[in-house]
Amino acid sequence: MxxxxxxxxxxxxxxxxxxxxxxxxxxxxxxxxxxxxxxxxxxxxxxxxxxxxxxxxxxxxxxxxxxxxxxxxxxxxxxxxxxxxxxxxxxxxxxxxxxxxxxxxxxxxxxxxxxxxxTKALSRLTVMDNMLLGAKGQTGEHIYAAFFPFLWSKQERANRERAMELLSRFNLAEKSADFAGSLSGGQRKLLEMARALMSDPxxxxxxxxxxxxxxxxxxxxxxxxxxxxxxxxxxxxxxxxxxxxxxxxxxxxxxxxxxxxxxxxxxxxxxxxxxxxxxxxxHHDKELTESGKSLTVDSDPEGTHS
Amino acid sequence: MDIGFVLAQSITQALGVTAIIYCLAAIGLNIQFGYTGLLNFGQVAFVTVGAYSIGVVVVTMGLSLWLAIPIALLASVILALILGIPTLRLRADYLAIVTIAASELLRLVVRSIALRDIFGGVNGINGKIGEQFHALNPLPAEFVTPYLTFSRQDAWVVLVGWVIIAIISFGVWLLVRSPWGRVVRGIREDEYAVVSLGKNVFVYKMQALILGGMVGAMGGIIWAIAKQSVQPDTFVPDVTFFTYTILLLGGAARIFGPIVGAILFWFLLAGVGEFLSQAIQAGWIDFLKPTDVGPIRFILVGIGLMSLMIFRPQGIFGDKRELALDGR
Structure with missing residues (x-):
């Protein structure tokens, strides 16, 4: 591989x-x-x-x-x-x-x-909300504008589309409405990465x-x-x-x-x-990789003698 | 035993001035604690500031009530800034300590002898605090609330109070479903994650503290106007804890949570009390004296609330799925 x-x-x-x-x-x-x-x-x-x-x-x-x-x-x-x-x-x-x-x-x-x-997936927010948080320069994040949806709904739709694209790329699209806390550890890693990408870093x-x-x-x-x-x-x-x-x-x-x-x-x-x-x-006799580690570390779990 | 009377009394309390005051305090706390995760253990401080500002401006200074209301709201903003600036950059627990201390401090200041000329010491401020408001009462002089037992004056406060709650709740609803609301809910979950996404978390926490404080102060304003008197020793930390109870009962981070929580809390408290009084009078219960009713109703309501937390910890409107998730 x-x-x-x-x-x-x-x-x-x-x-x-x-x-x-x-x-x-x-x-x-x-x-x-x-x-x-x-x-x-x-x-x-x-x-x-x-x-x-x-x-x-x-x-x-x-x-x-x-x-x-x-x-x-x-x-x-x-x-x-x-x-x-x-x-x-x-x-x-x-x-x-x-x-x-x-x-x-x-x-x-x-x-x-x-x-x-x-991972800092925001558990009690949906996967989509997690993604939308990543977007930069949102008008609706200003407290006064927040009261007037017409000021930001268009931008919100565009962000949503972009979030959906990223989620499909990371195979999380069908999870978008679920709470992030319900994702597996690996999926949370993916979500965190996708969320970071929302801001075009x-x-x-x-x-x-x-x-x-x-x-x-x-x-x-x-x-x-x-x-x-x-x-x-x-x-x-x-x-x-x-x-x-x-x-x-x-x-x-x-x-x-x-x-x-x-x-x-x-x-x-x-x-x-x-x-x-x-x-x-x-530990000169040990492998450098995770798989190697799991094979050899058992014999000397604490590394106390070598 | 008159069950109809017990019910009428309970509903009167459930919709009454006290329920309105607590409902506003709980809506404020919902913005701070429910949505943003700020552990404000001194919500009573904002209620105190609201009530005393009205009392001082109207009675001590002799100015108009209509001027007093914006001053009271401004005072609550200043209190929020004082509490928030040193603590909101720190971990959540610091805010909890500072707010509970500040609320007691505030009560001790307003009841102090040194400042008696301004705040009236232990007697508080009494006088025609809400006169300008009650002068606008459109209800006919011979008005009697059908079935319920509101006075003409209380009925007017209650009408306006629920309208104010409806307007504020609508505002909160607009806020929390906006991107602003998403940011503060994110802060509740993990503020560092939100920082890493480029949001100025301090500003959002401050905005939530101020906003929640202003809504709490609104409760204090109504308190002063409705009761025409401001007493220092009614603003004890219990007010904050009742407010938390109401919020958790209704369901935190839900628009209708504080409203239903306040109504239910005061309905139960009044209902249990009235029922016990009647039962003792009717001779159904002979091991209690009428004076026991006060504490016993709190015990019974307490047991009820504990059961609620055990069997429905998310509150009435909460979503059980949310609780199943680990917050971190």
């Missing part, structure tokens, strides 16, 4: 991989066309430095994977970049504009939309989109992520399963202990000794 998805590389995928071909595989390397440019971002919780990133750039139009073992600081880094958490120091630009210290909702409006590791940041999703749905998620890139949206996603990353990542950034320890195309990164050490630590 892995080969299958790899072969289906669209024109934009080919373009972004070609653009990244000459970028040196070192942490913090400069990209030809960065959409996100991060400098010395640091965040500590008490004595623990969760994130300490010197420099990292994300290439526009590519699928960049941010990987790393548990506790590497990936989600914290995500929270910092999207404004959900404030760093101790550091600055970063989005589309060339300084955005450090910008409120998270403003960043979302500028086209930097994220999803969450623990320039950069979509997915926090572990494949976590807790069954293998069949994972394949469809991977296809969706590639489709998103083919439509011109930059994708940055967090993942810790190397197999998924190998399938769809144009570029991989590896974090460990809060720092960027390696960068490069998936193939090169997986062979990097730093990455292998960071990932496996003392």
């Amino acid at each position: 892995a080969v299958d998805t790899k072969s289906a590389l669209g024109p934009r995928g080919q373009a972004s991989q070609a653009a990244l071909a000459h970028v040196p595989n070192i942490p913090g390397s400069a990209k030809p066309d960065p959409i996100l440019d991060v400098h010395s971002v640091k965040r500590s919780f008490g004595g623990l430095t969760a994130v300490d990133v010197e420099q990292v750039q994300v290439q526009r139009g590519a699928i960049t994977a941010l990987i790393g073992p548990n506790g590497a600081g990936k989600t914290t880094f995500f929270n910092l970049l999207t404004g959900f958490d404030a760093p101790d120091t550091g600055e970063w630009t989005f589309n060339g504009q300084q955005v450090a210290g910008t409120a998270p909702y403003k960043l979302a409006r500028r086209g930097m939309v994220r999803t969450f590791q623990l 320039e950069l979509i940041m997915l926090d572990e989109p494949m976590a807790g999703v069954n293998p069949a749905l994972t394949q469809s998620l991977l296809h969706h992520i590639k489709d998103i890139r083919e439509e011109g949206t930059t994708v940055l996603f967090v993942e810790h399963d190397m197999d998924m990353v190998h399938d769809i990542g144009d570029w991989v950034i590896v974090m460990a202990m809060g720092q960027i320890i390696a960068e490069g195309p998936p193939g090169a990164v997986m062979k990097d000794q730093n990455v292998i050490d960071a990932y496996l630590g003392t």
Whole structure:
């Protein structure tokens, strides 16, 4: 299956991989066309430095994977970049504009939309309402206009149509009238992704989109992520399963202990000794993938001796 | 035992001034808690501000009632801003703590001796607070409410009160089915998800707090006008908890929830009380004294409400499917 998805590389995928071909595989390397440019971002919780990133750039139009073992600081880094958490120091630009210290909702409006590791489907709203919330610039969201449906009903209809299109693409169309809380875990992941796309983001940041999703749905998620890139949206996603990353990542950034320890195309990164050490630590005999993990971890569940 | 009289009394209470006041407080709370998920445990503060603003402007300052009403609404907006600005950026529980404290604070301020010249201390404000309103009463002087036991003055307040409730409910209905309503319902479910979609959650929460506070203050305004008196010790936290009871009884996040909740709550409370009184008088119950009726009716209504929460936790108008879902 892995080969299958790899072969289906669209024109934009080919373009972004070609653009990244000459970028040196070192942490913090400069990209030809960065959409996100991060400098010395640091965040500590008490004595623990969760994130300490010197420099990292994300290439526009590519699928960049941010990987790393548990506790590497990936989600914290995500929270910092999207404004959900404030760093101790550091600055970063989005589309060339300084955005450090910008409120998270403003960043979302500028086209930097994220999803969450623990899906935040709005349970007691219908799937359709979830989708409609994603649409930007709605007149009816202003409290005074809300009283006068004729001011926004036309826009609402257009948003509804667009939401329906996205839902059919993500195989959720027949669920549109159901409460989002009634969806399965995987469907919620799909809904969250579709909802984020409602705003036509320039950069979509997915926090572990494949976590807790069954293998069949994972394949469809991977296809969706590639489709998103083919439509011109930059994708940055967090993942810790190397197999998924190998399938769809144009570029991989590896974090460990809060720092960027390696960068490069998936193939090169997986062979990097730093990455292998960071990932496996003392578990040198273990597979890098989820399936491999489940086979071998049983023999040493806590990793206490090796 | 006169069942007809018990029923007439109960219906009078169910449609009466008190039910209207609580209904308005509950509609306000429904905007805040039911739709937006704001844990306002001090709804009585908004009722207090509404009632006292009317009392102070009309009696203490001697100005027109028609000027007092917008001032009362403005005062409730200011209270909402004071409560909301420091707390709405924080987690939901902080608002709960601040609002319950503020409501008690407000009561202690208006009953204080130091400010007796303005608020009348423990005696509150008495006088012809609602005179300008009652002067407009179109009901004939010899008017008697058929079957029910409203006075001519109360009947006029009740008529206007239910019309106001109808208008406000229509406004709330328009609001919550709009994209604005969708955003606040989203905030109730998970505000971070809504932030991530580019909505300024703080502003929406503030709007909901203000709007709900204004509707609650409307209840206070009617209170002052109808009773022609404002007493500090009627604005105790119980008012907030009765309001929550009414809202949950009718069904939160439902337009008709607060209306049916208020009517039913006061119908039951009055009905049980009247029934017990009559039964004691008729000698059916000999282990209770007439003075026991007050507390016992609350016990019985409390048991009834507990059963409701057990067997129909979504309230009368709620949708059971919603409760089956985990909120998070």
